[in-house]
Amino acid sequence: MNASISIIYYKFRTNKSGAHPLMLRIIKNRKTNYQSLGIYIHPDHWDFKKNKPKKNCPNGIAIQRLITEKIKEYTDKAIDLEIEKKDFTGKTLIDKVNTPVKRMNVNDLFLQEIAQLKKEGRIRYAECHDYVYKSLLKFNKHLDIYFSEIDVQWLRRYETWLRGEGNSENTIGIKFRTLRTMYNIAIREGYVKAEFYPFKDYKVSKLHENTPKRA
Incomplete structure (x- = not known):
């Protein structure tokens, strides 16, 4: 230091x-x-x-x-x-x-980001975030948790649950990329320490499947 x-x-x-x-x-x-x-x-x-x-x-x-x-x-x-x-x-x-740091849980940050995207006229992005928000809510029953609680084990449980719900590989990938984006926002705004970032070990890039080309 x-x-x-x-x-x-x-x-x-x-x-x-x-x-x-x-x-x-x-x-x-x-x-x-x-x-x-x-x-x-x-x-x-x-x-x-x-x-x-x-x-x-x-x-x-x-x-x-x-x-x-x-x-x-x-x-x-x-x-x-x-x-x-x-x-x-x-x-x-x-x-x-x-200066007291405002604590922001997953639920509130998602809703804040969705509202901001709508305000900016980025409706498709807002809908995508809302889609992932509702998926997370259904999986975890509530989102009154902090981002530091979302670790590699949590992500693996979410992935297993999504597969059990019949989600395709690409759909799972979209949801995890959105969640990763939200985690990066939480780090940038100081709501979670960078040392807790789980996506260093949990690779979202694996969640991809090749779509057959159309003639």
């Missing part, structure tokens, strides 16, 4: 009682950003050598736990962004950690 994340005792700001704030320091591409933890500690209660609260610090154990959790939270988010090959700055990292 090429970002440095640490806690500092920020002496350049002081409150009326003479205490200083704890700041999360993020160094990325030689630029430094700070994020306050909302905690002020008097110098008498801070161990400057060990960079942590002293034993006599009021609520010292809780403060140290918060420090550990915050460093982990920012470090994990930075690692996620690097895995997804998304560049970021210290400021954007702070924004991503502090």
Whole structure:
């Protein structure tokens, strides 16, 4: 990870009682950003050598736990962004950690995409998505699930079910390509991490049959 994340005792700001704030320091591409933890500690209660609260610090154990959790939270988010090959700055990292990510399940994202396609006048695509949406709903009984729950085993069960319903190879392929498109949208919008992407192992390209040419 090429970002440095640490806690500092920020002496350049002081409150009326003479205490200083704890700041999360993020160094990325030689630029430094700070994020306050909302905690002020008097110098008498801070161990400057060990960079942590002293034993006599009021609520010292809780403060140290918060420090550990915050460093982990920012470090994990930075690692996620690097895995997804998304560049970021210290400021954007702070924004991503502090901006709640809207959770979107499969049901809601499908309905949102269908409505958007209709709005754009792409009626055939909207109908195709609606066709797949209803198929998934019939298979799984409900779509109140997140995309991270759709793994290789889930896809194989869906494929087996489609064959049992009498779907042709090409029809199955169309449904899986549409589902793959929706999964890519979910990744792009941040509703699921790229590491959960099941189509690296489950190959949709196998779902194809040659149609005899007409004379």
